Amino acid sequence: MVQGLRVIGVAIRAEPRVFTAAVLSSALYGVTTVGSSWALGWATDHVVLPSFRQGRAGTGTLVVAALLIVGVAVLKAAGVMGRRILAGVMQYRMQARSRRAVTRQYLRLPLAWHHRHPTGQLLSNANSDAEAAWAPLAPLPMAVGVIVMLVTAAGAILLVDPVLALVGFLIFPAIAVLNLIYQRKLSPLAMRAQQLRAEVSEVAHESFDGALVVKTLGREDAEAARFQARADELRDANVLVGRVRGLFDPLLEALPTLGVLAVLLVGSLRLEAHDIAAGDLIQVAYLFTLLAFPIRALGWVLAELPRSVVGWTRVQQVLDATGSMEYGTAALDGPIDGPAKLEVDDVAYGYDPEAPVLSDVSFTVAPGRTVAVVGPTGAGKSTLTQLLARLIDPDRGAVRIDGTDLREVAKGGVSASVALVPQQTFLFDDTVRGNITLGLAVPDETVWAALRLAQADGFVSALPSGLDTRVGERGATLSGGQRQRIALARALVRRPRLLILDDATSSVDPQVEKRILYGLRDGSADSTVIVVAYRMATIALADEVVYLEHGVVAGHGTHERLLARCEGYRNLVTAYEREEAERAALDTDADEEVVA
Known part of the structure; x- marks a missing residue:
């Protein structure tokens, strides 16, 4: 009960005026309720009993009794209304x-x-x-x-x-x-x-x-x-x-x-x-x-x-939960509309301190470059993308853009320069335009430019109302590839200096994906692009590759160089082709046995 009274005390301190008014209204109700008993007693002694003794009641006493009872009832009703209304106001506030x-x-x-x-x-x-x-x-x-x-x-x-x-x-x-x-x-x-x-x-x-x-x-x-x-x-x-x-x-x-x-x-x-x-x-x-x-x-x-x-x-x-993300006062030093320089310096992170996901990760990406992040499942690729967008902070080391540690950047500074398109695409139950702008004042020409770069302008134009077509909850009326391209356009319309794609084109046709990446690499000089990739064709389009294995950088260089020098990378990216070759060989052997 003591804890409950403390909770009530918090509410009273938060809304003292409303509480006081509600209590006064309730007190009015209480006093008038007791007053109604006095009114009934007075009416009994001065109206009811004299009427039995004399056979009639005086007009004056009847009027007084009626006014007394009605007056008390009106005050009582006012108290009830005030009490209930003000109590509701306090509770809902x-x-x-x-x-x-x-x-x-x-x-x-x-x-x-x-x-x-x-x-x-x-x-x-x-x-x-x-x-x-x-x-x-x-x-x-x-x-x-x-x-x-x-x-x-x-x-x-x-x-x-x-x-x-x-x-x-x-x-x-x-x-x-x-x-x-x-x-x-x-x-x-x-x-x-x-x-x-x-x-x-x-x-x-x-x-x-x-x-x-x-x-x-x-x-x-x-x-x-x-x-x-x-x-x-x-x-x-x-x-x-x-x-x-x-x-x-x-x-x-x-x-x-x-x-x-x-x-x-x-x-x-x-x-x-x-x-x-x-x-x-x-x-x-x-x-x-x-x-x-x-x-x-x-x-x-x-x-x-x-x-x-x-x-x-x-x-x-x-x-009372702790772990707030603190912000500094610095601004990113690079050009406002130019691609960003990215530095990952000795970064380590773990959801469980006893089991780190990333350890001693370091690499640098020059402005305007397209880098593919490759690695087996569980290597820490998605965790790395969250660190680059400062959704989480590293346990050790630093992520820098244009030489500035992201932890020192003022609130809103990172999101103004960095855009992340995650694996799981989320669309609101809104129009195509609303899902791309998210309240940002962007002219339709800019929206269409982002859609073209994301290879989404064709199917959006074919929708019943174009940009004004509602896509349903979580984009239910669109295919997986269409949702991914809308999400990509959402990022591109903000003209990010660092664009991070966490397997964000996995549901897109390979030919469409190729055109998207070509457009990002060659048609847009305003962004440095980090793409988590699995397809050989996607990786080959990147200027360089960062290969993660067991949470560490096991290789960094061009696709051709890693193929030649990194066995783990070579085995991963050629796994599909090797499996196809082995199946073809087995089929050939089987055919030869049948002929023999």
């Missing part, structure tokens, strides 16, 4: 604030941190956890306000008849004990249910994100079963929460009712003895019926606290 803070933190944290956290968990932190953290704020102003009602009602009962007050107040110890047992039973169940909500969200997102794999491999039933298992756990946890509430709620309702019955019983005896007036008995009985509501309102807040603590803790784990 805090949820929005948490979501913005979590999202900003996601953008600030380096890619290495995101590699260690599944996407479903991150979505859960920004959505259901932020929502759960501030769930108690909806009933909070009401609970604080009804404390005023509770104190006012208790004071009014004592003033009317101390004896009846003593009888009625006997229920309070019983209610306090019941609430204590209720919270102890409910808290662990509510915490478990909130954790399972996050797990269900993680499984669902993973299944949806991998829909293509699930469907192509026929894993629908397995994924459905995996989701059902988590959903069943969540259902069972919520059922247990519901059972506890279903058991304790009637008891909480019954205790104040028993108190009212005891007050009526004792009050009837005192009324017969002329120790109390009928209006006073009605007022006291009505006030005791009101006492159940403040207790329930406090219970609502206490019931939400365990879930709130879980949500707040999960959000804070994100906000």
